[in-house]
Amino acid sequence: MTQTEAFAEVPVFGGVVTLAASPDDGAARAAVRAAAHLMKRMHATLSRFDPYSELSRLNRSADTAIAISPLMADAVRAALTAAEASGGLVDPALEPRMHEVGYGASRVGAAPVDLRSALRDAPKRRPAACGDPLWMSVSVEGGVLRRPLGIRLDLGGVAKGLAADLAAGFFDDCAGFVVDVAGDLVFAGVDPEARPVFIEHPLEGERPLRLALSHGCVATSGLSRRIWRMRGEPQHHIIDPQTGRPAWTGVIQASALASTCTQAEMLAKQALLAGPETGAALLRAHGGALVLDDGSITVVGPLEVLT
Numbered sequence: 162m163t164q165t166e167a168f169a170e171v172p173v174f175g176g177v178v179t180l181a182a183s184p185d186d187g188a189a190r191a192a193v194r195a196a197a198h199l200m201k202r203m204h205a206t207l208s209r210f211d212p213y214s215e216l217s218r219l220n221r222s223a224d225t226a227i228a229i230s231p232l233m234a235d236a237v238r239a240a241l242t243a244a245e246a247s248g249g250l251v252d253p254a255l256e257p258r259m260h261e262v263g264y265g266a267s268r269v270g271a272a273p274v275d276l277r278s279a280l281r282d283a284p285k286r287r288p289a290a291c292g293d294p295l296w297m298s299v300s301v302e303g304g305v306l307r308r309p310l311g312i313r314l315d316l317g318g319v320a321k322g323l324a325a326d327l328a329a330g331f332f333d334d335c336a337g338f339v340v341d342v343a344g345d346l347v348f349a350g351v352d353p354e355a356r357p358v359f360i361e362h363p364l365e366g367e368r369p370l371r372l373a374l375s376h377g378c379v380a381t382s383g384l385s386r387r388i389w390r391m392r393g394e395p396q397h398h399i400i401d402p403q404t405g406r407p408a409w410t411g412v413i414q415a416s417a418l419a420s421t422c423t424q425a426e427m428l429a430k431q432a433l434l435a436g437p438e439t440g441a442a443l444l445r446a447h448g449g450a451l452v453l454d455d456g457s458i459t460v461v462g463p464l465e466v467l468t
Contacts, residue, residue, distance in 0.1 A: 167193045173204035174321055175269050176343030180328065182335040183350075189335050196328040196340065203327075206232050207320045209256065210267040219306065220256065220313040229306045235327075237301050240319045243427040249291035249402060250434045251427050254299065256315040258405040263391040264398050274388040276363055276413065279395035280454050286411040288436035289401035321345045322380055322426030329422075337375070345422045346379045363414045364456050370416070370466055380425035382433050383414035383452070399433060410436040414452040417444055418464060 167189035171178040178200045182189035208214045215233050229237070240253035259265065299308040308314075325342040329349060332338035337353030339346065348356055353375040360370040363385035372379070387398045401408035410433065417428035425447075432440035432451060440451050441461045448464030460466060 169193045169197045171197045171200045173200050174208075174324070174343045175210075175267060178324075178328075178343065179339070179341040182332050182338035184336060189332075189338075192331040192335060192338075196331045199328055199331075200324060200342070203232065203236075203320065203324045206230065207236055207316050209259075209315055209317075216314065216316065223310065225307060225310055227306050228304055229301070231304070234301050234304060234306070236316050236320050236323055237299065237306060237314065239323045239423050240314070240316050241296060241299060241301075243319050243423070244294075244296040246424075247427055247431040249294050249296065250289060250431050251319070252292075252294070252296050252400075252402045253314050253316055253319065254295035254312055255400045255402060255405070256313040257311075258400045259315055259398065261405065262396045262400070262407055263389055264387070264396070268387055268389065271389070273386055274390055274395060276385045276388060279384075279388045279390075279397075280413070282395050283409040286409050286436070286454070288410050288439060289408040289434035290403040292402040292405065318345075318380070318382060318426045318430055319423060322378075322421070322423035325378070325422035340422075342422070344381050345426060346374075347422050348374045348378075349376050360416050360450065362456070362458075363452055369458060370450055370460070372464070372466060378419050378422040378425045379416060380419075380422055380429045381414060381416040382426070382429040385413065399430065401434065408434050409454075410434060410440075411454055412437055412440050412451050413454045415440060415444070415449065416451075417449040418447045418462075420447075 166181045166183045167185045168181045180193045206215045243251045321342045325345045328340045329347040337350035355373040355375045358372040359368040362369045384397045397407045412433045415429045415432040417425045419425035432443045445462040448462035451459040
């Protein structure tokens with residue numbers, strides 16, 4: 162970010178949303194304010210950890226048909242689209258499994274378990290696979306969500322990606338802008354300059370990949386910031402739909418480029434769940450990078466890495 166940009170930071174989604182637009186004029190400042198307001202509204206609607214959020218109320222409800230807000234409808238549709246596009250690997254109906262592995266409350270402020278020690282104690286690596294496709298029993302029509310009793314939703318990364326895409330819509334007339342929703346990035350504008358993007362190594366704490374983007378979206382899915390132990394065993398928040406347990410696939414971080422942040426989020430999580438070979442193939446069309454649990458990095462597709 163530069164001093165000639167309108168700028169704001171908003172603490173939501175378990176991290177910080179950064180909004181910047183150039184030039185720093187009245188239109189850019191208005192766009193930043195509108196996008197910041199949207200971020201707060203989306204957090205209040207979609208947070209799994211706020212007991213008063215619309216999502217929390219929906220998950221507690223015993224009704225099988227529930228009137229929902231347009232924003233919730235958009236988020237659920239995006240999550241169901243991601244589930245279908247990923248063949249069920251990115252499944253929004255795994256919220257009960259999160260509780261079972263110890264992720265029923267926010268871990269913001271909790272120090273994660275060291276990733277290296279978690280990898281030493283983790284189960285044998287295997288690609289994740291689809292399980293019982295509970296997400297297929299969820300539908301949204303005419304502002305009403307229908308689902309069987311007991312289905313609870315976790316909109317997770319898809320909600321972040323959607324938030325980034327919706328926020329970007331406020332900046333259509335700006336020369337250049339960046340929306341960073343806790344690591345989900347949108348770069349665009351009428352006449353944008355290339356900006357540096359740094360992707361940190363989850364084991365080394367360094368920035369081994371440096372990209373330059375003027376247009377496009379990047380999302381990263383990884384294990385390092387949310388690892389804990391339960392009964393002595395390492396756990397994390399990315400669930401294998403087939404086992405209902407944390408997925409240890411040999412990939413510890415995946416970064417994906419795409420035309421929308423919602424798509425990039427889905428691709429990054431799908432690639433991590435799919436394992437090294439299939440994950441690399443999934444990222445090849447748009448470009449991306451995998452970090453494997455031996456620390457090696459695989460860069461695929463039309464991804465320009467700066468030296």
